[in-house]
Amino acid sequence: MTDARRGVPGPRKVGLAEVPDPVVEKPTDAVVRIVAAGVCGSDLWQYRGLEPLPTGARMGHEFIGVVAAAGPEVRSVQPGDCVVSPFSYSDGECSACREGLFVSCAEGGVWGDPGTPGGAQAEAIRVPFADATLVRLPVSGITGPDIRRFLPLADVLPTGHHAASLAAVGAGTGVVVIGDGPVAACACLAARRLGAERVLVLGHHPSRLAVSRAVGAETAAVRSLEEAVEAVRGFFGGLADVSLECVGTQDAVDTALACVRDGGVLSYVGWPTAGVAIPLRSTFDRNISVRGGLAPARRYLPELLADVAAGVLDPSPVIDAELSLEAAGDAYSVMDRRDVLKVCLRP
Amino acid sequence: MTDARRGVPGPRKVGLAEVPDPVVEKPTDAVVRIVAAGVCGSDLWQYRGLEPLPTGARMGHEFIGVVAAAGPEVRSVQPGDCVVSPFSYSDGECSACREGLFVSCAEGGVWGDPGTPGGAQAEAIRVPFADATLVRLPVSGITGPDIRRFLPLADVLPTGHHAASLAAVGAGTGVVVIGDGPVAACACLAARRLGAERVLVLGHHPSRLAVSRAVGAETAAVRSLEEAVEAVRGFFGGLADVSLECVGTQDAVDTALACVRDGGVLSYVGWPTAGVAIPLRSTFDRNISVRGGLAPARRYLPELLADVAAGVLDPSPVIDAELSLEAAGDAYSVMDRRDVLKVCLRP
Known part of the structure; x- marks a missing residue:
């Protein structure tokens, strides 16, 4: 064969x-x-x-x-x-x-x-x-x-579900999804399926974000962490309850951390590229939990x-x-x- | 004054x-x-x-x-x-x-x-x-x-409790505590209070570990990550369900990760020294959750x-x-x- x-x-x-x-x-x-x-x-x-x-x-x-x-x-x-x-x-x-x-x-x-x-x-x-x-x-x-x-x-669908499920997404959870690939779109689907009414997907590519819109999420194309935080604040009136990180780069992880509120959850399913790390100084004072992994x-x-x-x-x-x-x-x-x-x- | x-x-x-x-x-x-x-x-x-x-x-x-x-x-x-x-x-x-x-x-x-x-x-x-x-x-x-x-x-007592509580310690949980300071001893107390029967405290200083023994834990003095893992395997017959990290150094975090089983929880309350980070490659494949923070x-x-x-x-x-x-x-x-x-x- x-x-x-x-x-x-x-x-x-x-x-x-x-x-x-x-x-x-x-x-x-x-x-x-x-x-x-x-x-x-x-x-x-x-x-x-x-x-x-x-x-x-x-x-x-x-x-x-x-x-x-x-x-x-x-x-x-x-x-x-x-x-x-x-x-x-x-x-x-x-x-x-x-x-x-x-x-x-x-x-x-x-x-x-x-x-x-x-x-x-x-x-x-x-x-x-x-x-x-x-x-x-x-x-x-x-x-x-x-x-x-x-x-x-x-x-990609169970991987997106893993992110949403580990973050205990439910009705009322404000969910930001970091990424504009298939896993991000599936994380939206999963979050919506678990009852989340407010899901915002952040990516770099407007054309790719169209897919997340097709599955029922709001989207914003952002070019930096600062723009990401601004978009989240505009959408939720504050930071998100959970960040679903669906990329695996340090930029995506840092953005996910910056977008989530104190006491919230960063759930990551993007396959981490070499060297990607969670700096504990950025989670300690804010009591952010980090969950995720291979679905x-x-x-x-x-x-x-x-x-x-x-x-x-x-x-x-x-x-x-x-x-x-x-x-x-x-x-x-x-x-x-x-x-x-x-x-x-x-x- | x-x-x-x-x-x-x-x-x-x-x-x-x-x-x-x-x-x-x-x-x-x-x-x-x-x-x-x-x-x-x-x-x-x-x-x-x-x-x-x-x-x-x-x-x-x-x-x-x-x-x-x-x-x-x-x-x-x-x-x-x-x-x-x-x-x-x-x-x-x-x-x-x-x-x-x-x-x-x-x-x-x-x-x-x-x-x-x-x-x-x-x-x-x-x-x-x-x-x-x-x-x-x-x-x-x-x-x-x-x-x-x-x-x-x-x-130190509520901080130790925060670690044990975030890790959802209960009866049957195999708990390893990383550290031989007051917070580590309090994490033992908290874990025991929440019902854990098997608590092992790992530290470097036999004299300091005496305090954790005084509050009801087993202890082992170890000099390296490898010795820590060996002590944990000896005590639990495998890796621990949860690691309570009560130091805040990279060594302690790495040891805590190495001692916890796949799907387990690293709960950290040691104040992270500058630069301490969780390398996601070490948690992703193993689905280790990271919780913790300032109590x-x-x-x-x-x-x-x-x-x-x-x-x-x-x-x-x-x-x-x-x-x-x-x-x-x-x-x-x-x-x-x-x-x-x-x-x-x-x-």
Whole structure:
């Protein structure tokens, strides 16, 4: 089969390679034929060389697809089932999994990381612990609109939900979202779903902010921390109760801190670039709590999927381009240039 | 009257000065004759020049005393009443105070900070917003033992409680406390009071750790982060559920992070020295929450005082020396040399 990977050393190179087809290796494995794979903002960090990867590293961690084969111990899915996978697999049995912290499973891994079966930007993938990892989609075949509404369940929607959920967002919470990417838009969706009436999204790019408006948030394009604080004060009449940081840079973290009131919560789900830190002098006097981290997406999938399937939650707008897997290199470059928000690749 | 203050530029100098006696200036003021004032670990940062203060800065923020005068609008205390003050005063009326976040009161301040009525290491002090700030002690006069049990209510006991409370410590929580000072010992007391059965205190100085043992915790003297993690694994059979960081240095924060399990809480109340930061790469993958900050001591005073007065909570062991106010310079130097844990000054 074909998959996407870093083709040569140095940034901004993603190419294709021919690799052995995945097969069921253990009785709890499934093999999934991938119907659509997302390109994630964190893939871009790697593409840009901010997170150097070895040549040949396999790319992608978001996919939906159809089960092609299942080991004899797999109970919850069978060949032909349409499924979504969270961006990581996990055994479902260890103490971390039992607590719902699937991303801390010692037997698990994020698709594409070294030592995992492979990346999701591929024609197929072997899924360990299929029962604990995969979630069946309530469709008999994945059509065009299904891709855009279901693929965000793999990562960006549960990640946005993680931010809002950890910040205990509810009715009455004044929520500022830092970022204008797909996770930020999903954090809006999640905050609205949890009852927040006042959600303000701050980003740098007016065109990208349109997506957050499409999912029901107010937005402001700001160029500096000072402008961000001014926008927040104008919108809320004070600082926000919670900041949902969906970027991962020091600028975004500093802005998130500056926008939240004393006693409030900074919830961060942007993958932190190297060196990003919370200066405790900026949180100590103000008693700001810092929560967040890598979303245990699998934990949230059932409830989020139910709402997406019922049509009451629609993350479709965060995917605004579709390309063939062969065009993986182009997918990265158009996202890198911010020509599009999020590409899905179709093997 | 006399108070203690920075006498000359440069570190390690605290002297006395003759200043005007405080008087009631506003109808909501009280004047308190100070019976005992604590020297705090954060005073030591300043003494050591890590937090440079101007010459003449007034020192101290922990005191108990007797009301000497009260303005006509003061209702809750009257001359002759024995009182404790939290380390900061606050108006009790603003949105921050109504939320219980007294340290964020815009009209308030930490005793001794620029713009406040003065430091607590003095013969007397003017207390703004006396009703909202002072809490009456259930004694008719402050005797020797009263000093050691009630003075910790001003700062270190509610600060330790803040750490344990924000970490939602309860029965079954595995608690590691980082530090061997008075706040660490009080964090132990607070964790035990909230039901924790397993509390391990990590410090560098065996003699100082004796105080935490005296208040019911297990202790280990460790010299490095690696030794700390080893001690924690030995004690809990894994990492701790929560780390209570009671020092404020980068080493302590890093150790606290290394000792807490994925999905756990780092609760920090050590006053952060300049530059201390939480590297988000160390918390993101592990979903560690970071809570903490400056304790809203006034919020906790009623419940903690009730338990101290009832004899079920005894922070006395954290004060192991008493000196006259005239010996303020010596108090700082013996604490600086770690000859004693915490001095109380008697004007």
